[in-house]
Amino acid sequence: MSRMDAPRGAEATSEEAPARKARTRRPEGGHSALGERLIAGVPARIMRPRIVFLACLVAILAFGLLMVYSASSVEALKEMGSSVYYLQRQAIFIAIGLAGMLAVSRVPLVVMRSKLAWWAWGAMLALLMLVLLVGKDAGGARRWILIAGQQFQPSEFAKAVVVVTAAKIFYEYYEEGSLDTARFLALLIACAGAPLLTIILEPDMGTCLIIAGSVFCMAYFAGFSYKLIGAVLGIGALLAVVLILSSDYRADRLFLGNPWDDPYDTGYQATLAIMAFASGGLFGRGIGNSTMKYNYLPEAHNDYILAIIGEELGLVGTLAFFAVFAVMVYAAFKIAWQSPSIQGRLIASGSIVLIALQFLINILGILGVTPMTGKTLPFTSYGGSSMIASLILMGLVLRVSIESNPKTVYDVRRDDFAVVDESTAGEPRLRGARSGGFTVLDGAQGRPRGTGRDDARPQAPRRSAPLASSRGGWGDGAQGRSRVDLGRDPADRLRRSGPRVGYDRGGYAPGRGRATGSPRGRRHDR
Incomplete structure (x- = not known):
């Protein structure tokens, strides 16, 4: 009988067998499941x-x-x-x-x-x-x-x-x-x-x-x-x-x-x-x-x-x-x-x-x-x-x-610990119009500019993300908290020259000194 003619239950069983075997297989250099249950945590x-x-x-x-x-x-x-x-x-x-x-x-x-x-x-x-x-x-x-x-x-x-x-x-x-x-x-x-x-x-x-x-x-x-x-x-x-x-x-x-x-x-x-x-x-x-x-x-x-x-x-x-x-x-x-x-x-x-x-x-x-x-x-x-x-x-x-x-109170608390196998911060959201970089704003006009890698390419104007709220994290209004993609190239984030990053209206820029001057078009004291 061919695979196409086999019953669905038999096919599922044949596909699940390797998974079951992998779950019950003894790990390399470790103990069996019964051994772990009997000796786990015993000095x-x-x-x-x-x-x-x-x-x-x-x-x-x-x-x-x-x-x-x-x-x-x-x-x-x-x-x-x-x-x-x-x-x-x-x-x-x-x-x-x-x-x-x-x-x-x-x-x-x-x-x-x-x-x-x-x-x-x-x-x-x-x-x-x-x-x-x-x-x-x-x-x-x-x-x-x-x-x-x-x-x-x-x-x-x-x-x-x-x-x-x-x-x-x-x-x-x-x-x-x-x-x-x-x-x-x-x-x-x-x-x-x-x-x-x-x-x-x-x-x-x-x-x-x-x-x-x-x-x-x-x-x-x-x-x-x-x-x-x-x-x-x-x-x-x-x-x-x-x-x-x-x-x-x-x-x-x-x-x-x-x-x-x-x-x-x-x-x-x-x-x-x-x-x-x-x-x-x-x-x-x-x-x-x-x-x-x-x-x-x-x-x-x-x-x-x-x-x-x-x-x-x-x-x-x-x-x-x-x-x-x-x-x-x-x-x-x-x-x-x-x-x-x-x-x-x-x-x-x-x-x-x-x-x-x-x-x-x-x-x-x-x-x-x-x-x-x-x-x-x-x-x-x-x-x-x-x-x-x-x-x-x-x-x-x-x-x-x-x-x-x-069994001490610490053992009881340790048994309640759970391992998180996936992020709880939601899907990543880009801060800039281009994937993999920051949105760089013009200090004087507040217009979005390039990230330094391809400044000549035109970008669609968009509102920049507000600064992290007092609750910690970046928010976008009704959508609540979300993850921020910081880009794939760390050189763009760590370079010391160029326009300020992350503010649409001036203020303190990390690594650039103290902000002085008027609210608009502030200059930085080195």
Whole structure:
């Protein structure tokens, strides 16, 4: 079909396509439209740690997804009939967690320090108490609850709520000054103590230690005196010892000793994890070549996924994984210290301390340094509640980074600025009868003369334009203001000799001195 036979809509589309492409094309050496919208006006000192933080988080999520598939493919094929069963579910958990992270990052900090924080804290406490009543038992603990056919662990989501509520209390005491010391300590103990009590009764000692340690670090970052910090640390250590000794199960795990003394019972998982690290050597067996995942190491894709990482990637790969995680933690702390308010600093630092403590507890438990508490490796182990709750904490860090660049009144005024792409003075109007020059008047008679370039050519007589009015600009009566064409040749305007310019009745001529004499035919004193 020829161009003449093509429909008008198709022709218009073909003509508009290059224009659309030109509008959406990335400028040479610049950023895309999305990039400009995300980073425009953000200083590099704020954007740099944010980009590093997000890049490390995405890298860890992708690596964790790969390792979950590698560690669970054999078990999933045997039990579920599909080697990608756990991979698909983990991908769904990550998608839900990222959606929650973006949603939390849109909530302003001023909302987090309102009464809604206490409402969220109350709802969280009610869920924790509901777990004790109708929760599901698994592995000797009651930590899960079934709602709408979905099983989740409320103690994982309690971490973010406690951090936000504690930061609100610290803000009201240190920055706002609306709390006295007695009420401040009472609210802080209630904020952390009530959830910790319900979590201990589940029992979930690992989560209790992580939340208590995070609140303690927040108190240190807020500026607690060293005497008070020492007292809190001593009381906390004493309570932990009492809780451990009150249960034979916890005491046995704490004083397990050498796992090789009983490698087929109490030390079974610990010895297999050490064997997995040892068999990995320096560079590992390679991705997917682990032998411990063949029903030797229980929970290979969950709590003990680090052992599979050590076996398949070796010491070098494991240390590289630790380095990426450490860089993410460092970037999060940079974001925390750049926050202009104590609330933002404590939310960001408390969130990343939670993740770092859970990471450390999992590693020490796998290596046999401390008893295994059942805590997953953040962003890497398989698990829905842990993944979603951890990404929500990262959303809090991202929100603090966003509010580290507050919008000032000058930014608001600057956004209202508009760029004028065309003149507002109207069409140009010639002052003389000839295009491109001045109208030169005879000083004695007031008759128009030439501009000096072609004085011999006759010109039509016309009224000269009046002098600029007091409002600024040249007017022509009913037509109002209009532009004046000063000509294309500056030499005619700047020459020092010749008749006066721009006056029909004498007066002061620019560059010619002071006007003297009679009103008509004035001469100029040099």
